[in-house]
Amino acid sequence: xxxxxxxxxxxxxxxxxxxxxxxxxxxxxxxxxxxxxxxxxxxxxxxxxxxxxxxxxxxxxxxxxxxxxxxxxxxxxxxxxxxxxxxxxxxxxxxxxxxxxxxxxxxxxxxxxxxxxxxxxxxxxxxxxxxxxxxxxxxxxxxxxxxxxxxxxxxxxxxxxxxxxxxxxxxxxxxxxxxxxxxxxxxxxxxxxxxxxxxxxxxxxxxxxxxxxxxxxxxxxxxxxxxxxxxxxxxxxxxxxxxxxxxxxxxxxxxxxxxxxxxxxxxxxxxxxxxxxxxxxxxxxxxxxxxxxxxxxxxxxxxx
Amino acid sequence: xxxxxxxxxxxxxxxxxxxxxxxxxxxxxxxxxxxxxxxxxxxxxxxxxxxxxxxxxxxxxxxxxxxxxxxxxxxxxxxxxxxxxxxxxxxxxxxxxxxxxxxxxxxxxxxxxxxxxxxxxxxxxxxxxxxxxxxxxxxxxxxxxxxxxxxxxxxxxxxxxxxxxxxxxxxxxxxxxxxxxxxxxxxxxxxxxxxxxxxxxxxxxxxxxxxxxxxxxxxxxxxxxxxxxxxxxxxxxxxxxxxxxxxxxxxxxxxxxxxxxxxxxxxxxxxxxxxxxxxxxxxxxxxxxxx
Numbered sequence: 001x002x003x004x005x006x007x008x009x010x011x012x013x014x015x016x017x018x019x020x021x022x023x024x025x026x027x028x029x030x031x032x033x034x035x036x037x038x039x040x041x042x043x044x045x046x047x048x049x050x051x052x053x054x055x056x057x058x059x060x061x062x063x064x065x066x067x068x069x070x071x072x073x074x075x076x077x078x079x080x081x082x083x084x085x086x087x088x089x090x091x092x093x094x095x096x097x098x099x100x101x102x103x104x105x106x107x108x109x110x111x112x113x114x115x116x117x118x119x120x121x122x123x124x125x126x127x128x129x130x131x132x133x134x135x136x137x138x139x140x141x142x143x144x145x146x147x148x149x150x151x152x153x154x155x156x157x158x159x160x161x162x163x164x165x166x167x168x169x170x171x172x173x174x175x176x177x178x179x180x181x182x183x184x185x186x187x188x189x190x191x192x193x194x195x196x197x198x199x200x201x202x203x204x205x206x207x208x209x210x211x212x213x214x215x216x217x218x219x220x221x222x223x224x225x226x227x228x229x230x231x232x233x234x235x236x237x238x239x240x241x242x243x244x245x246x247x248x249x250x251x252x253x254x255x256x257x258x259x260x261x262x263x264x265x266x267x268x269x270x271x272x273x274x275x276x277x278x279x280x281x282x283x284x285x286x287x288x289x290x291x292x293x294x295x296x297x298x299x300x301x302x303x304x
Numbered sequence: 305x306x307x308x309x310x311x312x313x314x315x316x317x318x319x320x321x322x323x324x325x326x327x328x329x330x331x332x333x334x335x336x337x338x339x340x341x342x343x344x345x346x347x348x349x350x351x352x353x354x355x356x357x358x359x360x361x362x363x364x365x366x367x368x369x370x371x372x373x374x375x376x377x378x379x380x381x382x383x384x385x386x387x388x389x390x391x392x393x394x395x396x397x398x399x400x401x402x403x404x405x406x407x408x409x410x411x412x413x414x415x416x417x418x419x420x421x422x423x424x425x426x427x428x429x430x431x432x433x434x435x436x437x438x439x440x441x442x443x444x445x446x447x448x449x450x451x452x453x454x455x456x457x458x459x460x461x462x463x464x465x466x467x468x469x470x471x472x473x474x475x476x477x478x479x480x481x482x483x484x485x486x487x488x489x490x491x492x493x494x495x496x497x498x499x500x501x502x503x504x505x506x507x508x509x510x511x512x513x514x515x516x517x518x519x520x521x522x523x524x525x526x527x528x529x530x531x532x533x534x535x536x537x538x539x540x541x542x543x544x545x546x547x548x549x550x551x552x553x554x555x556x557x558x559x560x561x562x563x564x565x566x567x568x569x570x571x572x573x574x575x576x577x578x579x580x581x582x583x584x585x586x587x588x589x590x591x592x593x594x595x
Contacts, residue, residue, distance in 0.1 A: 032405075089401065090533050093533075098575040101568070101571055104568065217412060264424055265419075275412040282406050282409070286398065
């Protein structure tokens with residue numbers, strides 16, 4: 001049971017990191033990204049392949065994973081940055097699906113749908129599995145803490161302020177002399193790096209990745225996490241990720257209590273429940289549990 | 305003919321047939337986009353629902369393909385109106401991004417309703433076994449030709465409906481300028497419901513036509529969605545003739561890529577087509593501004 005709780009903690013940390021990355025792209029810069037699972041997959045595959053095939057150390061593999069995801073993010077952003085949001089939605093969703101198609105079919109590289117197993121974990125084998133889980137939780141927690149601090153800095157820094165200005169009104173930001181395109185591309189690069197890093201964390205934790213893992217449902221989980229916590233708010237992103245992992249895992253215990261359904265039906269019911277939850281959240285509490293707090297500047301008395 | 309030319313000719317024939325079938329759900333998507341103004345990802349699950357409605361009619365009730373196709377249209381169309389009314393409509397005032405995200409959640413929810421009822425097994429329609437027709441060295445399946453006929457007849461009916469009936473004109477008016485249409489007394493709500501019915505009905509019909517060639521399962525619609533969106537974007541989102549041109553382009557493109565790519569990459573071709581068009585001509589072949 002302890003092991004299970006620790007494993008859930010690691011999941012929550014990975015989700016939190018993804019939510020923080022998404023928050024930069026969606027929450028701050030206001031760009032819709034329906035393909036975040038694609039960046040997650042790029043990070044996971046790059047680190048898995050570079051540690052296994054090239055023999056680079058784990059930390060370097062993770063850095064490569066984050067870097068590759070970031071580069072891909074720049075590419076996606078450059079193509080779509082001029083387009084309206086609805087096209088961005090289509091392109092990002094298509095991007096994630098294409099990554100999955102390539103991962104399923106480039107068998108020489110990714111071993112196809114069988115996936116890659118035996119991905120090294122730091123100190124795995126050297127210490128007991130329990131210790132490994134605990135140590136990994138510590139490592140993931142530390143990474144999330146650092147990412148949180150950086151994301152907070154980013155949010156209040158002039159850079160984050162410009163992003164929020166772009167989100168609220170692109171034209172006004174442009175009129176104020178900000179290079180909107182450059183800011184958007186940078187936001188995508190930063191966000192995608194965090195998504196890639198979370199993919200790398202995932203790969204080294206579970207030691208196995210396959211295309212089946214990188215389905216749109218995962219994108220939806222993270223969207224749900226960010227929405228639950230509060231879009232535009234880093235505290236909300238982390239909080240939301242933990243709430244979502246808790247909810248997802250509790251459905252795992254509730255569904256078997258439903259009588260007369262098969263395993264497939266149980267799984268279907270679980271996904272149905274989660275999708276319905278997202279719709280309800282989106283409808284009734286779009287600002288989340290911890291809404292973004294915008295600074296209020298008092299109007300000076302002389303100006304009244 | 306030299307073998308490579310024969311192969312190319314065969315692929316073009318296959319591509320035109322696949323593209324014509326693809327045009328049906330692509331028109332559904334582009335019509336919904338033109339009137340309700342958001343990319344409706346719930347199209348995927350409605351294609352699946354259509355495929356399964358047709359399956360019920362064809363296999364459980366023992367009907368031939370032609371009436372079953374009507375079931376596919378009606379089943380998906382009715383679910384489309386119901387879910388739009390109950391779910392998506394409420395999101396539209398919040399903007400297209402929120403609505404698009406809600407439509408993804410909706411598509412996963414509906415997909416799982418189908419999975420709950422039918423499981424993950426692959427299912428096939430009850431089709432008479434027929435020998436392929438041969439024209440010289442080109443082979444064509446009779447079922448494919450029937451699918452082609454159904455797709456063309458559906459599109460012809462839709463064009464006539466939009467061009468000549470009052471209701472069709474009202475739909476085009478709302479797509480063109482909702483405010484002006486409102487001033488002229490056209491009820492946007494009614495038109496919205498109609499568009500959801502027709503659009504999702506077309507998605508369902510398309511889902512069944514795609515399934516007739518192979519098998520169906522709860523992911524049938526989702527696997528096709530990339531090609532459908534590619535068709536609509538390549539042709540220009542919001543333009544019905546564009547969706548047809550785009551679908552033919554994507555259909556032939558996907559087949560011709562088989563010359564030098566393994567068939568598994570077929571659906572990624574659609575994504576490459578989206579990227580190319582958005583980079584070179586963002587409005588699509590026949591569409592309006594994309595930014």
